[in-house]
Amino acid sequence: MSEPVGRVVGTEDSTPLEWSVALAPEQYLQLDDVVVAERDVPGFGRVRTSGVVTQVTARHEGATFGSDVFLIADGVLPAQVQEIAEITTTRVEPECYVPPTPGAPVRRATGEERAEALYFDAMSRKVPVGMGRDGEPVYVDLEFLDGTRGGHVSISGVSGVATKTSFALFLLYGLFRSGALGPRAVNAKALVFSVKGEDLLFLDHANTHLDDKLRGDYARLGLPAEPFASAGFFAPPTPDDPVGRPHVTGRTSGVAAFWWTLAEFCAGELLPYVFADAEDERNQYTMVIHQVAARLKREAAGVGDGAVQIDGRILRTYDDLVEFVSDQLLDEDTRRDWAGPVTGTGTVNAFLRRLRSSAKPLRTLVRGDLPDLPARRVTTEGRQVTVVDLHNLPERAQRFVVGVVLATETARKEASGAAGLLFTMIDELNKYAPREGSSPIKEVLLDIAERGRSLGIILIGAQQTASEVERRIVSNSSVKVVGRLDPAEAGRPEYGFLPPAQRARAVLAKPGTMFVSQPQIPVPLAVEFPFPAWATRLSESAGEPRAATNGSAPRRDPFARLPAVSADEDDAPF
Numbered sequence: 160m161s162e163p164v165g166r167v168v169g170t171e172d173s174t175p176l177e178w179s180v181a182l183a184p185e186q187y188l189q190l191d192d193v194v195v196a197e198r199d200v201p202g203f204g205r206v207r208t209s210g211v212v213t214q215v216t217a218r219h220e221g222a223t224f225g226s227d228v229f230l231i232a233d234g235v236l237p238a239q240v241q242e243i244a245e246i247t248t249t250r251v252e253p254e255c256y257v258p259p260t261p262g263a264p265v266r267r268a269t270g271e272e273r274a275e276a277l278y279f280d281a282m283s284r285k286v287p288v289g290m291g292r293d294g295e296p297v298y299v300d301l302e303f304l305d306g307t308r309g310g311h312v313s314i315s316g317v318s319g320v321a322t323k324t325s326f327a328l329f330l331l332y333g334l335f336r337s338g339a340l341g342p343r344a345v346n347a348k349a350l351v352f353s354v355k356g357e358d359l360l361f362l363d364h365a366n367t368h369l370d371d372k373l374r375g376d377y378a379r380l381g382l383p384a385e386p387f388a389s390a391g392f393f394a395p396p397t398p399d400d401p402v403g404r405p406h407v408t409g410r411t412s413g414v415a416a417f418w419w420t421l422a423e424f425c426a427g428e429l430l431p432y433v434f435a436d437a438e439d440e441r442n443q444y445t446m447v448i449h450q451v452a453a454r455l456k457r458e459a460a461g462v463g464d465g466a467v468q469i470d471g472r473i474l475r476t477y478d479d480l481v482e483f484v485s486d487q488l489l490d491e492d493t494r495r496d497w498a499g500p501v502t503g504t505g506t507v508n509a510f511l512r513r514l515r516s517s518a519k520p521l522r523t524l525v526r527g528d529l530p531d532l533p534a535r536r537v538t539t540e541g542r543q544v545t546v547v548d549l550h551n552l553p554e555r556a557q558r559f560v561v562g563v564v565l566a567t568e569t570a571r572k573e574a575s576g577a578a579g580l581l582f583t584m585i586d587e588l589n590k591y592a593p594r595e596g597s598s599p600i601k602e603v604l605l606d607i608a609e610r611g612r613s614l615g616i617i618l619i620g621a622q623q624t625a626s627e628v629e630r631r632i633v634s635n636s637s638v639k640v641v642g643r644l645d646p647a648e649a650g651r652p653e654y655g656f657l658p659p660a661q662r663a664r665a666v667l668a669k670p671g672t673m674f675v676s677q678p679q680i681p682v683p684l685a686v687e688f689p690f691p692a693w694a695t696r697l698s699e700s701a702g703e704p705r706a707a708t709n710g711s712a713p714r715r716d717p718f719a720r721l722p723a724v725s726a727d728e729d730d731a732p733f
Contacts, residue, residue: 161267188242193210193276210682284302286299287381290376290689311637314673351546360394360409420527421480423465424525520554587621592604672687
């Protein structure tokens with residue numbers, strides 16, 4: 160046990176949930192420090208009340224006017240400095256909710272007392288998320304991440320300052336490497352959508368800034384300081400490239416191009432994802448979308464490398480498909496069959512305007528003019544982390560990719576069961592699941608938020624403004640994380656879980672500082688997570704650890720498991 164830092168104040172009300180500490184001379188408490196006070200209660204014995212410092216004030220006792228500070232400094236007016244720390248209770252053991260008594264000594268919680276105060280001792284499986292203000296590890300209960308008692312993570316903060324993506328990747332790294340998942344780590348996977356440059360295409364490369372200090376930071380968290388061991392990367396094809404090479408510049412190997420064939424587009428009824436921007440449900444052309452999608456599924460027959468044939472006409476490009484659908488809807492004889500019997504001309508024209516505007520952003524992603532390679536399908540099989548690079552795609556194409564991939568993975572997980580976990584990381588969530596409107600991708604994300612944990616799908620969503628994200632997605636997130644916030648955003652009710660002092664601090668938080676809220680702990684904890692041990696851009700890459708091809712998992716030595724041969728045996732004659 161540490162020495163007392165002060166005593167419970169007797170001039171202010173002390174309650175079971177909030178109380179204050181007068182600090183002793185030469186002692187201090189800072190925000191986020193963990194403290195404990197005890198008292199004897201008849202029938203219960205010794206009751207320990209633990210809490211977190213949420214505010215600290217200092218004042219001159221004996222001063223009346225603001226100018227008295229000068230007299231006190233000159234020794235003319237007698238007064239003394241007194242610091243008062245406000246404490247928010249986190250845990251009472253045993254559960255006898257009585258206030259700490261005035262005058263009771265208060266000490267910093269360390270070791271087992273700190274673990275008890277923050278419920279770390281009650282976490283059978285815990286995942287490190289960073290270091291607290293006291294330099295000790297802070298954990299999140301895995302049961303609120305893997306779907307056992309809750310799931311999903313919401314991360315909010317100002318773009319470029321809040322380090323939302325870096326924290327999400329560190330959380331994934333901690334999940335995979337801390338041992339908290341146990342045997343399930345073998346089947347646990349992560350699907351990451353990257354929309355900001357090629358920064359996430361080097362997760363399997365060591366960071367050149369990795370030094371002994373950084374290794375020590377990871378070691379204190381019980382983690383090795385290494386890059387992601389198993390990672391695969393997908394990028395869209397280069398526009399107008401005849402062989403469909405991935406559209407990347409920094410990484411020249413280990414990235415596979417992805418696209419969908421026209422046959423898949425028609426058979427899978429993917430047309431609604433072309434209109435994945437949030438639209439008013441009252442728009443009548445949404446009926447035309449589903450009518451045309453069903454017609455394409457019924458009429459299209461696959462030919463060659465993903466091309467389709469409809470009514471004797473062979474379509475090899477997305478532009479061909481758009482032109483064919485336009486012809487059917489503009490023809491008086493076929494419009495009724497393709498758009499529905501009661502669809503007006505204005506509704507058809509509204510649909511066609513949006514369909515034609517999709518030709519340019521989607522022509523590289525939906526096609527039947529390239530060899531149908533197995534590696535071009537986005538899949539999480541064969542690797543632990545799968546990165547889908549979207550930064551070179553227009554926003555409409557990004558929506559299409561995210562919607563189709565999520566729908567495919569959700570269907571696959573639903574068919575295979577919840578045996579393995581799939582952590583899905585999406586940045587700019589407010590773009591895909593806005594608070595207002597409806598769209599196919601928003602429906603997929605809502606489905607994941609509401610029943611994904613029963614399927615083994617956990618959403619890790621990052622956004623600049625949680626107030627602009629669908630409420631049901633945010634409310635279903637068991638773990639909420641906040642970085643640097645805009646002052647106007649910090650006042651929104653979506654951040655009501657932050658105490659007033661932490662809301663004010665979130666406006667000033669430096670990169671790498673996050674406030675983590677989880678169900679077991681009533682007060683969000685401020686954490687600082689270490690610098691990534693993996694490269695976050697080409698300039699930080701220390702090179703590939705071993706050869707990898709076509710976006711697949713790194714090749715392993717097929718003879719590595721054979722017994723070693725000594726030099727004498729190697730020289731022995733046959």
